[in-house]
Amino acid sequence: MIIQFLLSSILLGVFAYALSQRRRSVPISVAIMAISLGGIVLVLFPEVTTRVAHAVGVGRGADLVFYCFILITLAAIFNIHLRLRATTETITELARAWALATASCPDDTKAGRSHRAVLPN
């Protein structure tokens, strides 16, 4: 079916990307590879979803997939949030280092210079 071909090729692409990026973070790339492989299995054998759903106490296979989707999305948001905080701290350090390196003294005005500091060459 067309949808099975579409979904599984996209998931295969995700798998390949995660595999190529594994040097950046092993746990995250392994998690993404596992999720995309799992997704491919479910796309190719939809009846598996229903069986797994019943096994864990969910009525329909589609519901189980939806719940998993929500969890995965939340985990991804959390990961982005952590990175954002780390980036903010890095930017703060950088801006502070710049401000300290280019601090100006009262003497600078007497020489008619602007307080807008210039980075040293």
Add this chain to the structure above:
Amino acid sequence: MKFANDPSRLLLDSAPDARSTQGIRSVWLVIPAYNEAKVISDTLRSARAVSRNIVVVDDCSTDATGQLALEAGAHVCRHPINLGQGAALQTGIDHALAQGAEVIVTFDADGQHQPADARRMVETLDQLGCDVVLASRFRGAAEGISGVRRTILRLATWYTRLTTGLAVTDTHNGLRAFSRNAARALRIRQNRMAHASEILEAIGRLKLQYVEVPCTITYTEYSRAKGQRLSGAFAILTDLYLRRLYK
């Protein structure tokens, strides 16, 4: 351009100012400022009664705050982007420490603090040999404070006492004096307004010796417009808890 951290300037700048702080070791005032061009010159003029060593951290103001501060005789560190008051304090503290500060006083740019209070705090720090001197408007006077602001600050103080175990009577007061060692131990990571609670938390965690002294805070039309909106209390709580989660 001659930079403030040029070692050749260090001696001159950090020499104790006998006239203003009665021979107490080198005292530095750290003043974070964002768009304070209207008042910064007046604030600096009166702040010189505490110490002539002043560093204004211009948090990427869009007005002439930095230029005016420099003309008024202060050192100026300018953030290339706006980071917030907490980040500005940390930058100023770093600069003062690099200049050899023995005592660091944080002071607000909007003129709500009294230089006489700051001087008394430096003397207290020196005489008692403690790490931190905090100012309390509720031991002293809060002139022109509104009832709502008083209530929110009381609640915030109660909350701070509960979470930090410090017996303080005020919180989120920008007037503080730190010994060199205390200032070095402190790392402000809350870039925005939650830094005030963070500092108190750090005092508790690092077991710094502190005393609280009365101070007078004058709420003017300007400081009220410029200062914290009361809804800020909620944002500060959120910041504090997020920081605890993602430390």
